[in-house]
Amino acid sequence: xxDDDDEELVEEExxxxxxxxxxxxxxxxxxxxxxxxxxxxxxxxxxxxxFLILDFLQIFALLLAIASLHNTWTSQWINAQYWLYxxxxxxxxxxxxxxxxxxxxxxxxxxxxxxxxxxxxxxWVLLLPALAGACRLYCRYVEQHVQLERIVTLQVRARTxxxxxxxVLYLPYALVIARVFHxxxxxxxxxxxxxxxxxxxxxxxxxxxxxxxxxxxxxxLVIGLPVLIYIPFKFYKxxxxxxxxxxxxxxxxxxxxxxxxxxQELDSMWEWAFFRLFSSYRRRWALFKVFTLCFxxxxxxxxxxxxxxxxxxxxxxxxxxxxxxxxxxxxxxxRIKSFNFAxxxxxxxxxxxxxxxxxxxxxxSNALLEHPYLTNELWVxxxxxxxxxxxxxxxxxxxxxxxxHAVGSSGARRAHSVWPVRTRPDYDxxxxxxxxxxxxxxxxxxxxxxxAESPVALAPAHELARYIQxxxxxxxxxxxxxxxxxxWSLLEELVQEHNRVARRSIFSATSCKQTAQNLLQLMPSFCxxxxxxxxxxxxxxxxxxRVLLKLMALGVFLNGAKQRALYRPMTAQSVYxxxxxxxxxxxxxxxxxxxxxxxxxxx
Numbered sequence: 001x002x003d004d005d006d007e008e009l010v011e012e013e014x015x016x017x018x019x020x021x022x023x024x025x026x027x028x029x030x031x032x033x034x035x036x037x038x039x040x041x042x043x044x045x046x047x048x049x050x051f052l053i054l055d056f057l058q059i060f061a062l063l064l065a066i067a068s069l070h071n072t073w074t075s076q077w078i079n080a081q082y083w084l085y086x087x088x089x090x091x092x093x094x095x096x097x098x099x100x101x102x103x104x105x106x107x108x109x110x111x112x113x114x115x116x117x118x119x120x121x122x123x124w125v126l127l128l129p130a131l132a133g134a135c136r137l138y139c140r141y142v143e144q145h146v147q148l149e150r151i152v153t154l155q156v157r158a159r160t161x162x163x164x165x166x167x168v169l170y171l172p173y174a175l176v177i178a179r180v181f182h183x184x185x186x187x188x189x190x191x192x193x194x195x196x197x198x199x200x201x202x203x204x205x206x207x208x209x210x211x212x213x214x215x216x217x218x219x220x221l222v223i224g225l226p227v228l229i230y231i232p233f234k235f236y237k238x239x240x241x242x243x244x245x246x247x248x249x250x251x252x253x254x255x256x257x258x259x260x261x262x263x264q265e266l267d268s269m270w271e272w273a274f275f276r277l278f279s280s281y282r283r284r285w286a287l288f289k290v291f292t293l294c295f296x297x298x299x300x301x302x303x304x305x306x307x308x309x310x311x312x313x314x315x316x317x318x319x320x321x322x323x324x325x326x327x328x329x330x331x332x333x334x335r336i337k338s339f340n341f342a343x344x345x346x347x348x349x350x351x352x353x354x355x356x357x358x359x360x361x362x363x364x365s366n367a368l369l370e371h372p373y374l375t376n377e378l379w380v381x382x383x384x385x386x387x388x389x390x391x392x393x394x395x396x397x398x399x400x401x402x403x404x405h406a407v408g409s410s411g412a413r414r415a416h417s418v419w420p421v422r423t424r425p426d427y428d429x430x431x432x433x434x435x436x437x438x439x440x441x442x443x444x445x446x447x448x449x450x451x452a453e454s455p456v457a458l459a460p461a462h463e464l465a466r467y468i469q470x471x472x473x474x475x476x477x478x479x480x481x482x483x484x485x486x487x488w489s490l491l492e493e494l495v496q497e498h499n500r501v502a503r504r505s506i507f508s509a510t511s512c513k514q515t516a517q518n519l520l521q522l523m524p525s526f527c528x529x530x531x532x533x534x535x536x537x538x539x540x541x542x543x544x545x546r547v548l549l550k551l552m553a554l555g556v557f558l559n560g561a562k563q564r565a566l567y568r569p570m571t572a573q574s575v576y577x578x579x580x581x582x583x584x585x586x587x588x589x590x591x592x593x594x595x596x597x598x599x600x601x602x603x
Contacts, residue, residue: 129227166231285334
């Protein structure tokens with residue numbers, strides 16, 4: 001019964017404090033708006049737009065390479081678009097098309113392409129492991145040569161750059177390895193007789209399954225394939241740790257909470273936990289980047305192993321695209337609802353391209369699949385959907401910068417953030433419980449930061465104790481806002497901080513009470529001591545009084561806390577007695593203020 005009474009008392013106190021905290025909500029909302037401060041940025045839509053366009057161009061370049069190998073799309077279309085190979089960094093394919101080998105019914109003369117594939121292959125195979133090693137060495141260098149407060153920031157930025165490089169270079173890296181498995185038939189003359197020889201498509205001087213070819217294959221399987229498997233696994237390992245709920249509402253609330261804490265510099269978890277890898281997507285699509293990497297890996301595997309079976313290759317690719325379309329169009333992917341329009345438009349263009357490639361590659365006979373109809377169909381589909389998405393991204397940029405649809409209440413133009421953040425309009429749409437928990441967590445984070453930056457003696461232990469009671473009451477309630485686990489984590493941090501400062505802070509409950517009692521006991525003698533000091537130094541000048549007071553304070557700080565008990569009142573009578581007892585070669589001041597004993601640590 002007593003425990004129930006205590007719980008009711010805590011809940012009553014929490015209710016009263018909720019009412020008292022309403023005045024400070026406006027201050028919190030102004031902080032969330034970011035007025036008058038330069039805040040951290042969590043908006044990812046520009047990066048997402050760049051990645052969407054890059055993914056579209058890379059996959060389209062892959063389809064273009066397949067069409068070039070199997071003579072499915074028209075030569076007019078391939079000649080007009082082969083420069084897009086540059087987005088896959090596919091220098092070999094670009095050089096092959098520039099030299100007039102758009103179609104290859106037999107092995108392409110690799111000597112006429114102008115690129116030696118052997119160094120080209122090994123540079124690519126070792127590129128991503130070299131970048132990972134360079135990032136690791138840089139992180140070790142930072143630990144040893146950089147200031148402590150900047151170590152984590154620099155290491156996180158280096159690893160983020162490595163994640164971006166791995167994502168961008170993933171498909172180009174896979175295509176370089178895939179071409180090692182391409183073998184073509186070529187007709188050569190041996191012993192005055194024509195012989196059909198199976199040679200590498202990228203290096204005609206080496207026959208397939210020869211020692212040279214096996215060196216390429218072993219390099220691909222030992223180095224390249226583990227790298228291609230490890231990158232999606234690493235993305236999954238980093239993301240799934242921080243995705244702990246299956247409900248979209250709770251996931252969205254958790255993301256916005258961490259973003260708000262990072263924006264206000266209360267917590268840097270959003271940065272060092274790599275939230276930028278999944279903070280753009282809804283809960284169901286938190287692993288969207290892993291899905292994209294796996295999609296590229298499957299497409300590269302079909303491109304590699306089914307080179308000699310074009311119909312099977314194109315059919316499997318068509319099945320892969322259809323499965324991905326069913327998966328993508330089953331729901332909204334991005335947190336920005338209108339952003340899904342660009343994703344659906346770009347993937348629709350790729351799906352139509354793949355459908356035309358499938359119909360042409362499987363032998364379908366129709367006038368619409370011949371030039372000029374096929375060329376016009378490809379032009380219209382890709383140009384319309386691509387430029388429609390590009391103009392949509394331009395509109396988002398103008399809106400984000402406040403150039404369109406951004407007129408404030410006073411008539412002045414004001415930028416409207418495209419990214420979902422905790423600003424006034426969005427904040428008012430939350431439930432009352434979510435609003436209060438949001439305010440509570442932000443204020444508690446600010447209190448933790450103030451306590452960490454303050455001296456231990458001046459740490460706000462009383463405020464920490466107060467917030468421990470409030471957070472504890474909130475954490476024991478049922479919560480649908482997605483912040484329940486965050487409240488428990490915050491409660492643990494508050495308890496740890498309170499335990500650290502409670503014994504030494506003058507604001508802790510026991511310390512304040514004991515300090516007041518000691519002060520009441522010492523107050524009479526302290527007043528008498530002040531009067532006696534005024535009487536002792538009555539004939540001394542004010543300047544000399546200040547000098548003696550400074551020497552006294554300096555001696556206290558230099559001798560340390562262990563020697564303070566040895567200090568005796570410095571009165572005129574004690575000075576005269578010391579002078580009368582002063583020995584030759586000694587100092588009365590030194591004898592009265594003994595120096596601390598030297599130990600090995602001080603030496």
